[in-house]
Amino acid sequence: MNGKLYLIPTTLGDTEPLEVMPLSVKKVVEQIDYFIVENEKSARRFIKKITPKKSQASLELMLLDKYADAFETDSYLDVCKKGINVGLLSEAGVPAVADPGATIVKLAHDNNIQVVPLVGPSxxxxxxxxxxxxxxxxxxxxxxxxxxxxxxxxxxxxxxxxxxxxxxxxxxxxxxxxxxxxxxxxxxxxxxxxxxxxxxxxxxxxxxxxxxxxxxxxxxxxxxxxxxxxxxxx
CATH class of the missing domain: 3.30.950.10 (Tetrapyrrole methylase, C-terminal domain)
Structure with missing residues (x-):
C-alpha cells in the first residue's frame, strides 16, 4: 500500500503553532520523517517548535524552491511507493495555495497516492x-x-x-x-x-x-x- 502525502500548514508568523492549528497537525508531524519543504532552516524550526522531542537527525528534507528542477522533484514521492508517508510543508499558511506545491500534489494524484489536506491558517x-x-x-x-x-x-x-x-x-x-x-x-x-x-x-x-x-x-x-x-x- 502506498504511503500518503500530507499537506501540512504552518503559522503565518512567529506564533505558537497550536494556537492557530489543531492538535492533529502535531500528531502527523510526529509520525513523519520525510518532508518536502521550501527552506530547510525554517522547516526545521517549525518542526522543532511543534514537536520539540522529535529527532532532527531523523529528518529527510527535500527542497521545493525556485532552483529545484522537474527531474529532481519527480522522484520526491518515490518513498510513498514503499508505504512511507511524506509531508508537504508550507513556508507560511497552507501548501499549494498562493504557495509552491501544486506540482507535487498533482504528482501524487498521477501516482495513485492519497492526498490528505490538514487544517491550518490560510x-x-x-x-x-x-x-x-x-x-x-x-x-x-x-x-x-x-x-x-x-x-x-x-x-x-x-x-x-x-x-x-x-x-x-x-x-x-x-x-x-x-x-x-x-x-x-x-x-x-x-x-x-x-x-x-x-x-x-x-x-x-x-x-x-x-x-x-x-x-x-x-x-x-x-x-x-x-x-x-x-x-x-x-
Missing amino acids: SILMAIMASGMNGQSFAFNGYLPIDKSERKRAIKDLEKLSKDKNQSQIFIETPYRNEKMLADLKAALSPVTNLCIACDISLPSEYIKTYSINDWKKQKPDLHKRPAIFIIQK
Missing part, C-alpha cells in the same frame, strides 16, 4: 472571512503587474470584474511594496469601491479594515514590510 480565507465582502463568490489573483501602467489597468479590470460579477477580488503584494500598492489603489479605484486590507493575520499586530476608497484616503496605515492581503469589491 491568509486568503481568513481575510475574506473578516472583510465583510462577498464570501460566496471571490477570486484570488496573485500578484498584480509591477509596471505602473499595467498595474493601473489590472486594478481597473478587477474593479469592473467585481462589479459585473458581484465578486470579491483578492490579490497580494510583496510586503515592502504594500504602501505603493495602497497609493495606486487610492488613485485608480472609484471613491465608492470598497477595499479591505488584512495584514499580519493571526499575529498580535493583526490589522484588518474595510473602507470605501474615499474613506481610505483619510487613513494612513503602516503597511511597510507586513504580509498583507488586499480585497476589492464595487
